[in-house]
Amino acid sequence: MEFISFLNLVFVAPFVDMVSFPIFFAEVVIAGVLTGIMYSLVALGFVLIFKASGVFNFAQGAMVLFAALTLVGLMELGVPVLAALLGAVAVMTVLAFAVERFMLRHLINQDDIILFMATIGLTFLIQGFGEMVWGSNVKALDIGIPSESFEVGGILLNEFDLFAAGSGAVLVAVLAVFFHYTRIGRALRAVADDHQAAMAVGIPLKTIWVTVWSVAGFVGLVAGIMWGAKSGVQFSLSLIALKALPVLILGGFTSVPGAIVGGLIIGVGEKIAEIYWGPLVGGAIENWFAYMLALVFLLFRPQGLFGERIIERV
Amino acid sequence: MLYRETGQFKISYAADQSVFPIAQDRWFIAAALAFAFLVVPWIANEYMLQAVLIPLLIFSMAAIGLNLLVGYAGQLSLGTGGFMAVGAYMTYKLTTAFPDLNIIVAFLLAGLVAAGVGLVFGIPSLRIKGFYLAVATLASQFFLLWLFNKVAWFYNYNSSGTITAPPREMFGVVVTGPTATAEVRYTVALSIVVVFAIIAKNLVRGRIGRSWMAVRDMDIAAEIIGIRPFQTKLMAFAISSFYCGVAGAMLVFLWLGSAETEAFSINESFNVLFMVIIGGLGSILGSFLGAAFIVGLPIFLTNAPQWFGAAMPIDLQKHIEIMLFGSMIIFFLIVEPHGLARLWQITKQKLRLWPFPY
DSSP: OHHHHHHIIIIIHHHHHHHHOHHHHHHHHHHHHHHHHHHHHHHHHHHHHHHHHOOOOTTHHHHHHHHHHHHHHHHHTTOOHHHHHHHHHHHHHHHHHHHHHHTGGGGTTOOHHHHHHHHHHHHHHHHHHHHHHHOSSOBOOOSOOOOOEEEETTEEEEHHHHHHHHHHHHHHHHHHHHHHHSHHHHHHHHHHHOHHHHHHTTOOHHHHHHHHHHHHHHHHHHHHHHHHHHHOBSGGGGGHHHHHHHHHHHHOTTOHHHHHHHHHHHHHHHHHIIIIIHHHHTSOTHHHHHHHHHHHHHHHOTTOSSSOOOOOOO | OOSSOOSOOOOSHHHHTOSOOSHHHHHHHHHHHHIIIIIHHHHOOHHIIIIIIHHHHHHHHHHHHHHIIIIISOOOOOOHHHHHHHHHHHHHHHHHHOTTSOHHHHHHHHHHHHHHHHHHHHGGGGTOOHHHHHHHHHHHHHHHHHHHHHOGGGGTTOSSOOEEOOOEEETTEEEESTTSOHHHHHHHHHHHHHHHHHHHHHHHHSHHHHHHHHHHHOHHHHHHTTOOHHHHHHHHHHHHHHHHHHHHHHIIIIIISEEOGGGGSHHHHHHHHHHHHHHOTTOHHHHHHHHHHHHHHHHHHHHHHHHTTOOOOHHHHHHHHHHHHHHHHHHHHHHOTTOHHHHHHHHHHHHHHTTOOO
16 A cells, blocks of 8 residues: 555656646746756856867866856956956956966877866866955856846746846857857867867867867856856856766767757756655755766667767777 | 896796786885884874874775776776765664674675675666766766765664764774774774785786776777676676775774765765876776875875965965865876876886896
């Protein structure tokens, strides 16, 4: 008897809930979609760098934090918003130059895992530097994004979330065009395919790397603004990188649309699981649910949703 | 001249297969062990043991475990913290449920449980490779910690949610708990680590280790020459998790005394991975060197300013410490991507020929 009621709790009751309160369910889904977009923004930075240099850049989370810290720090010094934005972009570009000059250049042709480890070292470096320069207090970020709530068909929406979704969409569109139709975008893809072959046909590796790290820094800035405006600029921002990882493997490391779709799946799945199944096991399953989802998913598609097919030869 | 064999004088297979073919190596290892067992407990003070040597031993153990998996079997894993937590919590359960159980036996049983958990989380490794696998193993990290936080059974329903090492005796000496002296805990940790380092060293020279390395270098080719990749990978996950589990148990019972799941956070996983990579992938000696580096560096960075008489605000110092830690790691990876063990190997090659390099 107890077993049946358990089955009921797991497999029936949540779905009954979903159907009987469709508006609440819609709100949950929308909240998931919007969180998912925020995840996608972070995951995008990873994808860009992985595509162009084959480096799994763990420091993306720290870059998000650093970009947001720089922006807030500049604004606290009395710099107008637009100038502060430009300043933050400039700082991220300088960072890209420094990374290329002092790190990547010395690690060409090393194993992936060595590069990965180096970016973890970079994470510490950027975090320490950012907090040393700008301080480690929680800072509020307000660049004038409206955050009024309003109702559409009984569903509560927030302007800020819509704004975040919109800017995410624009960013993705721009990046997609950039990667597919520009000369430098094609060069980026060539480098991603094979460092040495790309060099052999005359693609300047250094320029490409600086470009792609700058673009990733810019994406990090956008992600930092969104997350910072939502929950304040603080150390925990760098931890959302961990949340972006399941998004990445779900979507595939090399795919920009994958990052978006993966983000949405993770965001929605996580919210639904937390609200409908979370209470059964004591809650707080958001921490690991995304990983489990990605793990189960990978068993069926090892390269992720949109990743390039892994071909193995002896 | 001093450090070489001066030719091939092996007259038996046993000599050919010895772990340390060079006589000086054997003497050195024997002397180092004698020093560590007999001299260190008498001369080292409480701070030295508690802050440096015990964590060094414990993390060496974890690093050996992870090195078996990453360095020998080629399966990148970020779940070390989770497996260490399994070892710690299982030891806690075992030793509180059976107070008469020898604590070493409890460690080993907890290690076996960790190995079982490692088996389960190793299953995806057949289909998933590289970074995909690394991220997949993060699932174990987060899931296991969540489990130990949420299910009160694991910490015996106490209100604080921490596990505390109860006092347990061995040969009439208190080994764990608040009353155990640092010297005793050091000696126990050292004994465990030495035994398991020897086992690991022999494991990787034998059939299992060779099949791991074959799978690491190219798993399809390994499969074709008759190595079963699934069993081999699962074996690597199980044995690696066993080592990590024992290390986790030692972490709580021989070092910290009490801990929450926080002690096994993702940062620990990264730290152990750093040890493996900086020490040298695929090297048992490297695991020790890497652990010494990662355990020692923060302590050095904390204390160094005082030696030079430079006083600075505590938070500034903390930030500089983090920055230096990060840059040292990058620096080491650039200078010697194959780790400290490779540096030692190069030195050894040079020494063998010295002073007649022709």
